[in-house]
Amino acid sequence: MFAYVTKRLIAMPFLLLGVITVAFLLTHFTAADPLTSIIGERQMNNPEVVEAARQRWGLDRSLPEQYLVYLGNLVTGDFGTSFRTRQPVAQDLILRLPATLELVIAAMMLGTLFGITLGVLAARFRGGVIDNLARLFALIGASAPVFWSGLLVLFVFSVQLGWLPGPGRIDARAVAPPFVTGFFTIDTLLAGDWTGFRSVLLHLLLPASVLGWTVTGIVSRMVRASMLDVLSQEYILAARAKGASPVRVLLHHALRNAMLPTLTIIGFSFAYLITGAVLTETIFAWPGIGSYAVSAARGLDHPAIVGVTIIGGAAFLIANLLTDIAYAVVDPRVKLGAKAGA
Amino acid sequence: MSAPLLAIRDLTVSFATRRGGHAFQAVSGVDLTVQSGEVHGVVGESGSGKSVTMLAVMQLLSQSATIAGSIMLDGQELTALSDRQMRKIRGARIGYIFQDPMTALNPLLTVGEQIAEAVRIHRGDVGHKHAVARAIDLLRLVAIPNPEKRANQYPHEFSGGMRQRAVIAMAMANEPDLLIADEPTTALDVTIQAQIMELLDQLRREKNIGIVLVTHDLGVVAGVAKSLSIMYAGRVVERGLVDDVFAAPHHPYTKGLLESLPQMDERVERLSAIAGAPPPISARPSGCPFHPRCPYVIERCRSERPVLRPVGPIDVACHRAEIVAADKGTLQDA
Numbered sequence: 090m091f092a093y094v095t096k097r098l099i100a101m102p103f104l105l106l107g108v109i110t111v112a113f114l115l116t117h118f119t120a121a122d123p124l125t126s127i128i129g130e131r132q133m134n135n136p137e138v139v140e141a142a143r144q145r146w147g148l149d150r151s152l153p154e155q156y157l158v159y160l161g162n163l164v165t166g167d168f169g170t171s172f173r174t175r176q177p178v179a180q181d182l183i184l185r186l187p188a189t190l191e192l193v194i195a196a197m198m199l200g201t202l203f204g205i206t207l208g209v210l211a212a213r214f215r216g217g218v219i220d221n222l223a224r225l226f227a228l229i230g231a232s233a234p235v236f237w238s239g240l241l242v243l244f245v246f247s248v249q250l251g252w253l254p255g256p257g258r259i260d261a262r263a264v265a266p267p268f269v270t271g272f273f274t275i276d277t278l279l280a281g282d283w284t285g286f287r288s289v290l291l292h293l294l295l296p297a298s299v300l301g302w303t304v305t306g307i308v309s310r311m312v313r314a315s316m317l318d319v320l321s322q323e324y325i326l327a328a329r330a331k332g333a334s335p336v337r338v339l340l341h342h343a344l345r346n347a348m349l350p351t352l353t354i355i356g357f358s359f360a361y362l363i364t365g366a367v368l369t370e371t372i373f374a375w376p377g378i379g380s381y382a383v384s385a386a387r388g389l390d391h392p393a394i395v396g397v398t399i400i401g402g403a404a405f406l407i408a409n410l411l412t413d414i415a416y417a418v419v420d421p422r423v424k425l426g427a428k429a430g431a
Numbered sequence: 432m433s434a435p436l437l438a439i440r441d442l443t444v445s446f447a448t449r450r451g452g453h454a455f456q457a458v459s460g461v462d463l464t465v466q467s468g469e470v471h472g473v474v475g476e477s478g479s480g481k482s483v484t485m486l487a488v489m490q491l492l493s494q495s496a497t498i499a500g501s502i503m504l505d506g507q508e509l510t511a512l513s514d515r516q517m518r519k520i521r522g523a524r525i526g527y528i529f530q531d532p533m534t535a536l537n538p539l540l541t542v543g544e545q546i547a548e549a550v551r552i553h554r555g556d557v558g559h560k561h562a563v564a565r566a567i568d569l570l571r572l573v574a575i576p577n578p579e580k581r582a583n584q585y586p587h588e589f590s591g592g593m594r595q596r597a598v599i600a601m602a603m604a605n606e607p608d609l610l611i612a613d614e615p616t617t618a619l620d621v622t623i624q625a626q627i628m629e630l631l632d633q634l635r636r637e638k639n640i641g642i643v644l645v646t647h648d649l650g651v652v653a654g655v656a657k658s659l660s661i662m663y664a665g666r667v668v669e670r671g672l673v674d675d676v677f678a679a680p681h682h683p684y685t686k687g688l689l690e691s692l693p694q695m696d697e698r699v700e701r702l703s704a705i706a707g708a709p710p711p712i713s714a715r716p717s718g719c720p721f722h723p724r725c726p727y728v729i730e731r732c733r734s735e736r737p738v739l740r741p742v743g744p745i746d747v748a749c750h751r752a753e754i755v756a757a758d759k760g761t762l763q764d765a
């Protein structure tokens with residue numbers, strides 16, 4: 090297990106390098122000229138301004154040179170400077186990543202909790218009312234666009250009922266907690282600001298639910314399908330033949346086994362949401378990576394695009410590693426280094 | 432004689448079809464009696480309703496099954512029990528051994544945990560530590576070497592024979608009165624088969640339990656069972672003491688099964704002496720269900736289903752039992 094994790098950790102930088110290279114090449118082979126967005130259309134006719142900008146952003150050098158310079162900078166934590174915000178990309182990311190992580194982690198917690206519960210109930214009462222309701226709920230969650238469900242819950246719970254606050258991470262009149270981790274939940278606690286903490290939690294609830302709903306949709310279907318598969322296995326009959334109660338059979342014997350294929354889906358969802366929470370972040374005015382990525386793409390902001398891509402790639406790699414570790418913890422058949430046997 | 436340990440009377444199990452139309456009978460009017468301290472063999476080709484009968488005893492059939500008839504365990508009617516009451520019987524008074532030890536153990540739990548679970552389900556007063564200690568004792572009982580270490584291992588670390596021993600240990604966890612072994616050796620090598628049968632017989636002797644030994648192989652029954660029932664197409668067609676049936680089978684089907692057994696001087700198993708295949712559950716023939724495959728068939732067999740009747744020491748469902756019993760030739764010659 091330890092050797093396995095070490096091996097995977099050693100492979101990480103190489104995989105990341107692949108991600109970086111692809112991201113770098115892709116942005117440089119897109120036809121549009123980033124200079125336009127740096128100096129504006131009108132200045133493009135001014136050769137002096139153009140040349141100065143080229144030099145300043147290193148665009149005058151050959152592609153391999155640019156790549157090497159970029160890699161060298163990355164190693165020292167320098168992701169370059171955003172064309173758009175004129176801030177170091179690393180700093181932009183550090184400010185925005187915790188916001189996204191906080192939202193995505195909350196969404197994953199809600200989404201998997203509901204997803205597993207619904208999936209188990211749907212499998213247990215297959216073909217019944219609960220199964221059909223769960224199917225409908227999952228279908229809406231997985232297929233309804235977030236701008237629709239997001240606006241819907243905002244309208245109902247914030248505007249109409251007034252139970253929950255509107256967009257933003259914390260009450261507009263409150264001061265954001267001093268930056269320690271960037272997670273407002275943690276930072277308000279560290280500052281001993283209970284009112285702030287409460288406000289942060291309430292602000293988190295709607296966007297996390299909207300995002301979590303999509304996760305619930307996917308996870309509940311996966312859990313249901315693998316529960317049905319597991320419930321037809323002979324060891325389930327054997328557990329019942331021991332005199333185990335239905336609840337025990339369902340949770341102790343079936344769910345554990347059904348979680349194996351589900352772990353992969355959960356890991357994938359997590360990685361996807363890091364950069365895929367764009368719409369939710371936009372609707373809920375959430376200053377995260379997703380909205381940053383959209384602005385970067387719109388502005389042809391190369392350093393920012395590559396930076397976001399690296400974060401997204403790293404998220405996938407880390408989620409993958411965590412999934413594999415979770416797999417190895419749950420399934421004794423997974424041996425050091427490789428997934429063995431059936 | 433006191434009340435038998437297990438008495439199945441006129442058991443019929445039907446499965447509703449998907450479209451909710453016709454229900455097919457997998458088991459029809461089965462009678463079966465098992466005494467304490469003896470092994471009763473239930474023999475028949477695949478699909479003859481052996482497993483369905485045994486799962487009916489455990490009340491573990493799927494929702495689509497309808498059970499009629501009576502199943503008495505030590506004088507207690509099981510078919511009248513609620514699921515909650517039945518759970519107190521499963522694993523406590525009846526132990527069940529499955530055909531394939533590769534699939535009958537949960538891959539994510541250690542063997543020790545699974546045996547300890549069987550103990551703790553029925554003995555809420557036994558703590559985790561004691562249950563694990565008991566699991567180790569049980570592994571020792573079924574002659575698994577190094578039981579302390581084995582208890583902490585997962586099923587995939589066990590060989591097939593060792594897994595089946597573990598399954599038997601699990602079935603024995605609460606010292607049941609009755610063991611149902613549904614083809615316990617079918618999935619195992621021949622040498623391992625003999626060891627497992629020896630183990631079951633030893634448990635019977637030491638604990639005086641009754642054992643139902645389900646198999647499609649008459650040879651397995653020969654060594655250990657005292658009495659047997661032959662099943663065909665969901666019915667018992669012949670039953671009696673093993674010695675009597677082996678000496679003179681009264682049903683052509685039994686005769687064919689016996690002739691299919693490898694003889695002492697033969698290394699390879701002989702081809703089945705019975706031509707054809709058993710009828711599917713959805714197309715059971717009229718009259719005697721065996722008549723399409725039977726060399727002794729007469730007109731009466733096609734129209735009138737024979738009922739079990741005593742012929743000498745044996746109960747048999749065949750119009751021509753006397754002729755079959757007296758025939759010294761083989762089935763193919765008949």
Ligand SMILES: Nc1ncnc2c1ncn2[C@@H]1O[C@H](COP(=O)(O)OP(=O)(O)O)[C@@H](O)[C@H]1O
Nearest residue numbers: 446457476477478479480481482483484493712
């Ligand atoms: N759940 C079920 N639904 C419908 N038919 C079933 C079911 N279980 C068993 N059967 C049918 O009942 C018949 C007897 O099966 P079984 O008792 O498993 O035979 P065997 O003697 O090989 O153990 C078979 O034809 C099988 O297809």
Ligand SMILES: [Mg+2]
Nearest residue numbers: 481482483613
């Ligand atoms: Mg069977």
